[in-house]
Amino acid sequence: MPGTPKYLLEQIADHANKFGVNAETTSALNYSEICPNFDYNNDVLTRLQWTHDLIKKKRSETRYTGQIIGANDTQFVVGAVSEPDRDIIRTVHGFMNKYALRRPYFMSFDPVPDTPLENSTPSPKWREHRLYQASFLLKDYGCKASDFDDIFNEDGFLTNDDPKMRLACVHSDYFPVDVNCAGREELLLVPGIGPISANRIMQTRPITSEQELMRMGVVMSRARPFIELNGNRQTNISSFIESAL
Missing domain, CATH: 3.20.20.70 (Aldolase class I)
Structure with a gap:
């Protein structure tokens, strides 16, 4: 108008x-x-x-x-x-x-x-x-x-390309993010984690498995290279970025 x-x-x-x-x-x-x-x-x-x-x-x-x-x-x-x-x-x-x-x-x-x-x-x-x-x-x-x-x-x-994924790949030094310690802002940087799943993660922690994250709505195929769970990286981030970009 x-x-x-x-x-x-x-x-x-x-x-x-x-x-x-x-x-x-x-x-x-x-x-x-x-x-x-x-x-x-x-x-x-x-x-x-x-x-x-x-x-x-x-x-x-x-x-x-x-x-x-x-x-x-x-x-x-x-x-x-x-x-x-x-x-x-x-x-x-x-x-x-x-x-x-x-x-x-x-x-x-x-x-x-x-x-x-x-x-x-x-x-x-x-x-x-x-x-x-x-x-x-x-x-x-x-x-x-x-x-x-x-x-x-x-x-x-x-x-x-998905701009969130592009940002994550360009700033790979921000990762991996420990899902059991990270603040909400850090979780939202992770591809595959949105506002709702970030809230669920913070309310449910500690988290011990990918299955728990998936039940919270996390898209693990996108999030896996950028997170740490139980002290372990889930995927080599450098290899993922080389194939993604």
Whole structure:
């Protein structure tokens, strides 16, 4: 809803369970190519601030039941203009910090006939998928935008690989992680361990077998090279990285 008047947003806040203000891209210059009739700073960023303020206001009201207003969402059209994944990830992280963005959505660009961008190259679907994975790492795993700098290619794009696995392989010196001693942040660095399984590990320790980890939801085929269990490494990490990268 870029450009929506503030009074309408206030009325919507009484009935909606989330707001969606589509940023589409990462800058005013790029936005002018996609949506020439709107202003990025005023119609998008200002609206994101308004919706963020409305969410905070509703949550703070004692009469508020908790059933309405819970999230700020946005969408990016991936590949419509030339911005690299580095810019998208930095923008997403900035929105999370400034506007409490709950979730970004990504849509791979596919040119439409008789539009200004009809001759542009379509964006591969895998790029959309990798950006979703990166956004989950920002939201749920404690990653920062700068953490991805080590896995972008020279043009600032992600490769078609799982970004969490790439980060683990690039930072192999962080591993192995002892599942019986590691803190939650350390556990979340391990491929195959997510927020739920990390919590289960910490609640259940000590853990003595891979079977226990599997019952907690750990994907052992991914986690095995990066963990230590009962003082033993489960797989040689160097050999795994050589085959994975």
